[in-house]
Amino acid sequence: MPLRLYNTLTQAAEPFEPLVAGQVRMYVCGVTVYDLCHIGHARMALAFEVVRRYLAYSGYRVTLVRNFTDLDDKIIKRAAEQGRSWSAVAEEFTAAFRQDLEALGLAPADVEPKATEHIPEMVALIRRLVERGLAYAVDGDVYYAVRRFPSYGKLSHRSPDELLAGARIEVDERKRDPLDFALWKASKPGEPAWDSPWGRGRPGWHIECSAMAGKYLGESFDIHAGGEDLIFPHHENEIAQSEGATGRPFARYWLHNGFVTVNGEKMSKSLGNFVTIRQALQRSSAEAVKLLLLSTNYRSPLDYTEAAVAEKARALAGVQEFMRRVEILAAETGSPATAAADESGGAGQAGSRRPASTARAGDRDGCGVVSGGLTASIPRAREPAPVGEDAFRDAMDDDFNTARASGVLFDLVREGNRLLQEARQPGGAARCLPRLQETASALRRLGQVLALDLRSGLTLVEKLNGVSMTRPVEAVQAELARLVGDRPADPAAFQSRLSAVLAELLAQREAARRDRNWAAADAIRQSLAAHTIRLDDSRTATHAVSEFAAERGLPPVAVTLLKS
């Protein structure tokens, strides 16, 4: 089944056909950098990152451009309030957005152009619109003559007359039509200003995306995306500008994500329900936040609550537990740790790959178009599809149905857990391990397509066959408390010391259990549980698995004691 995606332009799901075979060019409207970004921005970034990743998985070479609006009334206003320069404000929140994306484990776009670095391109585009009779200058301002562009309204599916009917537009005598919008604005004193044929001024909001999309992706490209609030006027105006200037179709598919509400209400500062990405990540893991954002169709509204994220965290814990068990089983049976080695890395590493900038804009192909760099690190679809993967593709081919796709992942986990039970039978481990590792590998791979890091979180599985006990259990417990008391300066040293301590405790407990001294054994279990280290007895071994909360900054540790 071919990929179908819902196109706002046609209001229908359409088969996806790129303009150039094998290559996808997409532009996402990014953020205006006047404040910290909230989970609505995170949803936007994630939704289209998943689009990018699924297209790459499907074999396309994808180029993603996502701009920063670093020139805007809100930035100027914020700067004035804080007594800072507007550029300082823009730089601060540009950096903050990049940090937030990295914390979420989302990769930078291939090109992340800034409005302020493309003023000449915007001026050239406005000049072209004036020459073609689609724009007119008045007192140092330039306006787009909406009525001169016949298909104005085709994206938002409203005619200019309809738009006018219910509109609350302030009357500006200098505009020929109330719907005309500014391409260039004469700057007031103290505002940023650039020279132009119409005097010193600054660009209107919409022109930057037309200019930058055209520069990096060409006059016509495949996908243009953004939040649903951008449909009108921003994207409508982009179409008028770009198609008016070039006479050629602008973007082919228009994708728009739905809003995030908080406790059922749209986020707003006045309501005090504005949740920044930082706040969300303080309370929950990035993977749980992302799983919640992916649990409904990207076009539908999504309610963000602490309880909902917590539910996703519990769901995710089951997946991670399965991954751990496969790794532990591999360690028990002495199999090579293929599970950890079969991929270069999870989604979580993508974010730290490298910063994007317009200066280092990647390769250019023959037609002056920047081509994608991330694409190479995303796993490709395999033919024929491994078990379970065809269902994943069916879901994703259906307008990126991430809710159904994540259901496929949970189905894989359940099947894997059944196999794990079978593996407990005598001789079962060796028989089941290859299939288990395949399942774990599929989960990691498909998780990456959804920008989810489904690795087990285990960095160390220690395997013991016997440990000498040289000190009393109280001394070992005291060292354990010391170790986990603080955020460690050296995580690797912490892990090796902690695993040694755990090994001692496991050995002491195993000795107690052999003596049927259940009280002593349970006391050790409880002392570990107090530090969120869980013990897990199986027929052949005992496992200690750390479950440190993310905010404590302790690296995960797992120790396996084999019964001899």
Next chain:
RNA sequence: GGCGCGGUACCCAAGGGGCUAAGGGAGAGGUCUGCAAAACCUUUAUUCGGCGGUUCGAGUCCGCCCCGCGCCUCCA
């Protein structure tokens, strides 16, 4: 007023004319276990906001109604 979206179990949510209505969370019972945890099995919607209609057949299409929401103004 105009344009558009949604109402599916206790909660979230997929499914958009015909195989037993995905999946997650929560609850209940069971298996396994010295204890425990996890996991697995069973179970929780003869029914998809209400009423009509089309059809051999309707959560699924049409009409009306009720409820909730978004956009039309800066907003992801």
